[in-house]
Each structure stands twice: as structure tokens, then as C-alpha cells.
Amino acid sequence: xxxxxxxxxxxxxxxxxxxxxxxxxxxxxxxxxxxxxxxxxxxxxxxxxxxxxxxxxxxxxxxxxxxxxxxxxxxxxxxxxxxxxxxxxxxxxxxxxxxxxxxxxxxxxxxxxxxxxxxxxxxxxxxxxxxxxxxxxxxxxxxxxxxxxxxxxxxxxxxxxxxxxxxxxxxxxxxxxxxxxxxxxxxxxxxxxxxxxxxxxxxxxxxxxxxxxxxxxxxxxxxxxxxxx
Numbered sequence: 060x061x062x063x064x065x066x067x068x069x070x071x072x073x074x075x076x077x078x079x080x081x082x083x084x085x086x087x088x089x090x091x092x093x094x095x096x097x098x099x100x101x102x103x104x105x106x107x108x109x110x111x112x113x114x115x116x117x118x119x120x121x122x123x124x125x126x127x128x129x130x131x132x133x134x135x136x137x138x139x140x141x142x143x144x145x146x147x148x149x150x151x152x153x154x155x156x157x158x159x160x161x162x163x164x165x166x167x168x169x170x171x172x173x174x175x176x177x178x179x180x181x182x183x184x185x186x187x188x189x190x191x192x193x194x195x196x197x198x199x200x201x202x203x204x205x206x207x208x209x210x211x212x213x214x215x216x217x218x219x220x221x222x223x224x225x226x227x228x229x230x231x232x233x234x235x236x237x238x239x240x241x242x243x244x245x246x247x248x249x250x251x252x253x254x255x256x257x258x259x260x261x262x263x264x265x266x267x268x269x270x271x272x273x274x275x276x277x278x279x280x281x282x283x284x285x286x287x288x
Contacts (some may be wrong), residue, residue: 093178199235
């Protein structure tokens, strides 16, 4: 993947070093974008399990130690907040993380849209208001869902249609995410977990007690999960 920052490279490696079911950074990037433009806030406890097991969110995260768990979760949450800051302060700079096929230079956007769709499915009812949204948001929402169908090679689309859609998918992803983000900022009610005026999407920093629920989303107490020494 060209152009990854140092932090993104660290995150990508950390995810690759986990169980093979963990999200790739391209999928995580789409997933986080979906979380952030969703009309309703989705708490980390609901979405972190999907990061560790992107197939069904049922597997337990594999961490070598408490320090390892804190490092990986810290990288994920830091990236979530970085994307949130970009969308809130400088949305025009937003762009999806995608891979490039070295053989032909083709942009492989399909993994990104898989992550976005997973975020949508976490709370599908939250997206209903977009049916009556302004023109831009009303266009962006079905557009992204169309890309998810195209990525699955939905038989409704011919090979020629898929090729035409794929040619512009990367640019449209960025435009549509920005349009949904604009609608979200203008219309969605503030979420109760917002922590700062400068960044209403930022995930709150918390110190987890050993008897508290583990932040990885496993449902176990921290001391019996990622808090094991």
C-alpha cells in the first residue's frame, strides 16, 4: 500500500500479526469510516470484536500479554480518532486506504467497501433517515451500497457495468464518505460519549479496572481476558 504513514504501517503490522481472522488495515479503514459517518454513535464495545474477528466477531482476540493488548487497542483507537479529526476538521483531505495491484496498477477498493458494509450492518436502522436526506447524502448512501454489491459480483451487474463502476470507485468512495459526513454533522444529534468540542467523534480515553468488562468486546472481565499477565 503506497503512502501509508508511520502510524498506519504500525497498525497494519499489528493487525497482520494477530490471528488471520483480524481485519486488514484496508478493511478497518472502511469499517471506521462507516462508524464515523453513521447517523448514530456506535460504541467501541459493539465494534471492536469485529476488528479481531472480521468473519463473525465471535472469536476471542489473541494477545500475547496485557502490554500487547494495550498497544494494539491503542493503535486502533488512535487511528479511529485520527480519521475522526480529519472528517471533522479537514474533510476535504479524507481518502480511503486501498491496495494497488502491482501487476497492472489496478486500485483494489473492494476490501475497503467490505469494512464499510460491516459497519452499516452493526446498526442498519440508524441509516433510515438518509432515505429523506438532501440530494448529496441521498446519492452517497445508495452509491456506497451499490459498490458493496459490485464487490460481491452481484449478478444484477454485467461485466461491462462492473468494469465501468470499478474505474471510478476509488474517487467516488472519498466523495461519498465526505457527503455522508457533511450530513452527519449537520443533522445527527450529539452522541452522549462525545468528549471534546473540537472533535465530537473522538473515542474517550478510559483506564480499565481489572474487574471491568474488557474493552476488546469479549464480554469477559478484563482480568480474565486481556488483563491476564
